[in-house]
Amino acid sequence: MTHRDYAWLAPVAALALAAGIWIGRSAAGWLVFIPLLLCAAAACWLLRWPQRFAAVQAVVLAVGCLLGYAAYHPSLPREGEYTVSGVVAEEIRLREDGQVRTLLRGVRLNGQSLLSGAYWSFYLREGETLPEGLAPGCSVTLTARVYHPSPASNPGGYDFREYLLQKNVTIGVYGVEELHTADGWHPLGIAAAIRHSLTQGLISAMGETAGGYASTMLLGSQHLIPDEDRQAFSRLGIAHILSVSGFHVSVLAGLVNWLFRRLRLSRKARFWSSGALLAFYCLLAGLSAPVIRAALLFLLYEFGALRHRQRSSLHLLCVSFLAQLLVSPVQLTSMSFHLTYGAMLGLTLVTPWLCSLWEPRRFRRVWSTLCAALGAQVGVLLPGLYWFQELPVLGILLNTVVLGAATGLIILCWVVLFLLPVPALATFVGQLTAGLMNGMLVAVGEMSSWPGITIWTCQGGLLTAAAWAALLLAMSWWWPGRRRWLGLVLSVVVLAASVYPWPDTGSRYVQLSVGEADAAVLQDQGYHVAIDTGEDGEELAGYLHQRRISLDALVLTHLHTDHAGGVAELMSRDIPIKTCYLPWDALETQADEDVMDMLAELAASGTELVELGRGERIELPNGSITVLWPEAGKVRQEQEANESSLTLLAEVRGSTLLLTGDLSGTYEMYAAAPADVLKAAHHGSENSTSQEFLQAVAPEMLILSCGDEARSLSMEERRGDIPMADTRRDGCITIEFQTDGFNVETMW
Template sequence: MLQTALLPCAALLMMAGIALGFQAPTSAMPMLCVSAALAGLLLLGRWRTRTAGCLLLTFLLGAALGIRTANPTLPPEGDAQVTGVVAGEVDFRAEKGQVRVILRDVTLNGERIASGAYWTFYLKADENIPDFLTPGARISMTAEVYHPQGQRNPHGYDFRQALRQKNILIGLYGAAKLQALPDGLSLYGLAARFNHRMAQTLRDVCGEKAGQLASAVLLGMRDEVPDEEQEQFRRLGIAHILSVSGFHVGVLVALLALLIMPVKHRRLRMALTLPMLLAYAFLTGGNAPAVRAVLLWALVCWGRIRHKRVLMPHVLCASAMIQLMFAPAQLFSASFQMTYGVMAAICGITAQTAPNAQKKRGWKGKILSLLSVSAAAQFGVLLPELYWFGRVPLLGIAVNVLLVAGMNVLLLLDWVTLLLTPIPWLAALPGAATRAASEGFLHLVNALGRFAPTLWTRQPDAWVVLGWLLVFAALLPFGKSRNRWQNRKKRLPMLAAGAVLMATILLPAPFSGTEYMQLDMGDADAAVLRQEKHVLVVDAGEYGGDLASYLRAEHLPVDLLVLTHLHSDHAGGVRELLDEGIPIRRCVMPSGALAADFDEEVLPLLARMEENGTVIETVCRGDILQWAEGKLTVLFPPEGFSASNANDGSMALLVEAEGVKLLLTGDLSARYGQYAAVSADVVKAAHHGSKNGTTQAFLDESAPTAVLVSTKRENAADYLRGITDADVYSTLESGAIIIRMADGHFTIEQFEEMQ
């Protein structure tokens, strides 16, 4: 029993070590070396002592990997001469004119770096993407090297971590002197060109939509599927089938088995399958989900070649450990967690339900077996789904059997079509069948997803994770009692306790007191004021992803949304709130806001809010908004005020809560600042700290002890420090700025320091 559990324990300890290592400083490495030396002494003891020593060394190895990955040696920031190979599709965002590219085999000023680079640049209105900028191309340019930022807001997007998961440590900005270089020998370039050519061929043979879906499930090019369709997959709880997984590669293994069936020797068949799988992993461009799936099947093939008994839990653990040794940051990726969550649940839970399914003969047994696998898969993916997407898909188990069966058919057709593409006339028939099947499948997914009920939840905490573990443990096959009722008596209390703990995720996160948080949105504005269960949002930024993530993770509906004016850098983020399904009960904006030079993209957002039942009102100077136990007084604009410049008519608010006064000025211009200059403890600087927003006279009149500025410009905080003696807090320096208020006093915390 101990030997059987050794590898799972080692895998869990390695994961725990990596998680701990990501939080530890580099200075902890010497202590790890000393601990490893002491653990090595345990290897000299008896069997149990050696086992303990091996487990301890595995944990320390994970911690060392975590520290090294979290604290890499980076090249200096600044301009550099860059060469590299385009290692994926060129992502062009037409609305902003932005181009995003992943580069591999990168050199900076002639020196090779170990990681890839994330490269962005902007095109002018009359410019097009250069013809030579295609997957696999080798290019040269002058660009600015920068170090990607980590998480800047609570529950916000961690850009640095997302890049680490792709083995990318630096960012590049700009494309001066961009030119093509002669193609050299690059495995990344070869894989990118092959991937691009295969994706284009699939679109030509199968049609645009079918080709996009086939590229995602065969080549790991998930971004080919439009965001709207990916959202429907998430609503149904089947987003994992869009990533290459063991399920997808299993279909390839079955096809390879048919092709090499004439080979009679079993070990030789496995030996032929193994290099084909490795070639497939390479041709997907080293896509992490594809590598993970191929690694799973490669270990199965290797075990069969050696005539070893293959235990799937051991295969899972071994593949996880191998991948984490080379890419520790994968531990924190959604695809890693979903893959191993699903596989672990299927291996564990179906081992308990399989005997019951086998007792049923014929179609009943097969249906019961399919339902048990579907239920296990949904249970395994539940925690990652809750963490990353914040919702429980209620139709998941019901539709999973149907849609996974449909995906099986699609995968077979996709593989046959792809294998026959070198012979166009022969690929036409399966291509037409693939197009029809894919369009029908996507139509079904869109129809079900549009009406699929979901439960909106907060982010799982330790109690929810404990509940999941209790339910999982109750469903595992254990115990030797032959008495069915006796066995159930042991499991039912665990199931009940686990279900109760998991149900707490439907409640808002525990919170008490009063807190104001100025989010880091760059040169945009968004803030959240919380008091017990009441939530006030002041502006939503240009992109409201981090704001929506925070509200979703804490399970917070918005009682009142204040839009200081209708420029997109203050109101554009409403789109993400609506897309995430976050309820907005009431919205206020200044009178005359629609008469100013508002951004046209905001109008559809106001219409969507009204369709969702949001009450939208306008306010003016002197209006008082009661909110929880606090009070909001509108200081500007006065009734009937109109201005062509929306900043001139930006709303200014005085928030009074817990005996503390906060003066929020939006983008109010300096010419009208005098009308909002009242005494306050904290002032949020107008117009991102610019000189035409906040003046010395305004700060002298309001006499704050602290000034907040939401900006991405270094000189904004310097300017404010030059005209006031108050403490100045900049989101550029601090990340999110959190003010906690109680009994007439307040404290300020900076998210960057908290991290």
């Protein structure tokens, strides 16, 4: 076995481990992987090279499967009430609705230690303040309910469970009864207290806005960045500036290395000193996975230099990839993991070839910087298309300019941080830095509003990944010279085709899981209708954005925030809406003031507002939507908006679907009509969807959009023998319409 053969073990093993973890993530059990591991291990012992190479990769694959299953299916304590103790290891975040949330480490449940952390949340009453003594780093003991965090309940939706697993958190804790606080001594708690103190110092020296950004870029305090600013950076393809990543760690490592060189430390002393400082920084950042990744890469490179060994960037990348996944397999599905290794892969494979295309006598550094920016952009192309469904038009140019500006700002922010013991000097430098940072924020906000600054695409899939891999190879030194441009053109064409919004010829109804709210999408051969938006609109906007869906119609059954509050999110995500349909006389009846303001903004953006009443229709390519309620003259203006909920009978490919909004039992018989599928009214409330109404509609299937267990149980008692799908229990509900009937599928 030659050195070249050994060299190829790491890249292939990295792919095998990732594939194994992915398989284990969705596996139903782990025992099936044991025979694979034993057979592969025996083959490693018995076979010779090159067959042994394949056997080694089979071992890595089997190990990945076992690690993936264990990481994504951890053993959990039973749900219920416990005496919980732990140390607050993160900033305490307070939402506008009064929700308080943070992370606990060193958790004990009824005195029994938990190996992982806990996500702790509770609500403050109106006018109530945080409990005395509750701060980052403190120890807490309380009585609370332990629950298991839920996975994604909608296709492509936010997976809260995996997000917590990536932070080594496996349970949720809700409540604040019998709370006692004391000083805590957990390392991550102490780091959180230091981080909180430094953040307050930066805000004091630089102002709330600039100080918040400085804390985010140095310490990873993500909660200090407004959502609209985050979206602006994302639209320009520079969102990585806002989270501590390899770029930020490389700036710090460069500063440290420069300082140690000035102190004339030996290479060995520089290595160990840098390692100690980076280890402390990782702890200070809360053992953030991106920080650990970047620190590991830097130390591996420096270790190679220390031992005078040839350093292959690709192999160093693979070694760090393997090390990270062996320690924390759940990082495989992390967005930051994809962006980090995508960018590094682009820098490793693409940048050298780009630099070889032209060797200018002047401005070599400028050219190499542009090549590095382009290489990184090619590397993050796939993660960007998958996570954001956007292709920044000016990404390459902006990355070159912004990275230079951000490097200077980060250095200045570190200077301010180290000057905090001298308040006057820290404030002077801090205000100078704040002025520069605010100027950058104004420029980013202005550029992000330019029309056409990004290309909106569909979410990337397996074909996109294959085309991206081919593009990387075509732009690397591995590809044969004569066929390079052919491979380059073909990979770009396939990549573009894979994210193009091809017409959808199917017909389906998708009832999204949005808790005690309502949001759905009816698709019929390329015609798209959203029925209600949910309270915040995030799930609906995410579903539409991932599929590059523009709305031909938005139907708001009534103007309560749990049905119409998400209009603002649709507008902020730039989802085009041709027409918005409202119940008859809705703008004059009772409605939430915030919803009225959103409708005014929607109309100002060019969307037509149309009121509907009984008998009116919306035509579909393979059917129609008929309004059954409200009927003019039947509802008094002073009555609750629920009583005027639009009730719709959708006929698609011969099947019928009755949608009832929040209509109560007082008026529901006016809207009763036979239907194949019935969506229960008002989230299953006892005051709606009576047995008389069920008998009149006689549905084959009942669906319920609900987040409350009591309402689900109430609907279970009334439904009789009618099959029911419930978003609280089943997640997103999808009904596929065909000419010979319909099929119902659920997320869980």
